[in-house]
Amino acid sequence: MYSxxxxxxxxxxxxxxxxxxxxxxxxxxxxxxxxxxxHMISGLDQEENESRNGGTSxxxxxxxxxxxxxxxxxxxxxxxxxxxxxxxxxxxxxxGEARSNIMMINxxxxxxxRRDTREILGSIIDVTDWKIVVHxxxxxxxxxx
Amino acid sequence: MRLVSNWSENFLQNQYKRLAEYxxxxxxxxxxxxxxxxxxxxxxxxxxxxxxxxIVAEEDDGHIVGCARLLPTTKPYLxxxxxxxxxxxLNPPCSPDVWELSRFAALDINKRNVSSSQVSSPIAxxxxxxxxxxxxxxxxxxxxxxxxxxxxxxxxxxxxxxxxAGPPVIISGHPTFACWIDLE
Numbered sequence: 001m002y003s004x005x006x007x008x009x010x011x012x013x014x015x016x017x018x019x020x021x022x023x024x025x026x027x028x029x030x031x032x033x034x035x036x037x038x039h040m041i042s043g044l045d046q047e048e049n050e051s052r053n054g055g056t057s058x059x060x061x062x063x064x065x066x067x068x069x070x071x072x073x074x075x076x077x078x079x080x081x082x083x084x085x086x087x088x089x090x091x092x093x094x095x096g097e098a099r100s101n102i103m104m105i106n107x108x109x110x111x112x113x114r115r116d117t118r119e120i121l122g123s124i125i126d127v128t129d130w131k132i133v134v135h136x137x138x139x140x141x142x143x144x145x
Numbered sequence: 146m147r148l149v150s151n152w153s154e155n156f157l158q159n160q161y162k163r164l165a166e167y168x169x170x171x172x173x174x175x176x177x178x179x180x181x182x183x184x185x186x187x188x189x190x191x192x193x194x195x196x197x198x199x200i201v202a203e204e205d206d207g208h209i210v211g212c213a214r215l216l217p218t219t220k221p222y223l224x225x226x227x228x229x230x231x232x233x234x235l236n237p238p239c240s241p242d243v244w245e246l247s248r249f250a251a252l253d254i255n256k257r258n259v260s261s262s263q264v265s266s267p268i269a270x271x272x273x274x275x276x277x278x279x280x281x282x283x284x285x286x287x288x289x290x291x292x293x294x295x296x297x298x299x300x301x302x303x304x305x306x307x308x309x310a311g312p313p314v315i316i317s318g319h320p321t322f323a324c325w326i327d328l329e
Binding site: 019021022023024025040041043064066068072073074076078080096097099100101103114 | 235
């Protein structure tokens with residue numbers, strides 16, 4: 001469904017979200033919390049890992065992960081992570097800011113800005129079970145390397 | 146190292162050939178984009194036209210260490226023709242205010258321990274800034290890029306006002322995005 005709207009002449013209306021001509025999907029933090037994201041792909045930063053460890057046994061590896069919403073317009077969310085492989089726990093840590101096509105808005109439908117959007121996205125990411133999903137995926141993907 | 150930017154039709158034949166060879170070495174032989182492979186070892190596609198703008202980083206001896214390509218979105222361009230799905234359901238832009246940045250690489254093929262990333266060189270940011278300057282000189286207010294993850298990271302690290310246009314496509318096992326860069 002398309003309509004004219006505040007952020008451009010053409011917008012696609014999804015559930016609790018709007019995609020504008022500038023490419024951003026706009027939604028409130030509350031609506032973002034309710035978005036169901038599915039894992040798309042995760043991978044290792046092979047170049048950085050090789051240069052850091054010179055081919056010897058690794059104590060820390062880095063990678064990325066990408067997630068996407070189930071319905072349109074698609075929300076795309078990705079971030080980098082680091083794994084401390086000598087930790088007895090699952091030592092995945094999110095590093096850097098979240099990357100996305102999201103611009104969060106407040107209750108007055110005003111953009112809250114890129115920095116605050118990324119900060120909120122990071123907070124949302126950090127309370128999910130992404131580490132388990134990424135670990136399972138990466139372990140399987142690189143099993144034979 | 147110097148940065149050279151010009152319309153395709155103004156490049157000398159041997160300069161153009163060296164650029165096409167470099168692109169083949171990076172995108173086909175290094176990154177594995179097999180769809181671009183050619184027997185001649187020269188990487189060119191239908192968007193390499195007389196009105197295409199190239200930005201080339203080269204050493205004093207002419208050895209190329211980086212490249213980028215600019216196209217107006219008012220004529221056929223890569224994202225609009227080949228990857229419209231990266232716009233997340235919106236129509237690909239067609240505006241004199243929007244230019245496309247593609248075939249971006251900052252990689253010295255001759256160096257040992259050559260990276261598998263196309264933006265590993267320290268000149269990546271200079272090349273990006275020069276590409277943006279060229280686009281602005283043509284009236285661009287926004288850029289749309291074909292961006293593997295490394296370029297998206299570069300954009301963020303460099304502080305550009307950029308964001309992805311939607312979910313990636315997976316090419317050779319790696320995510321590739323369309324990214325917007327606001328130039329105003």
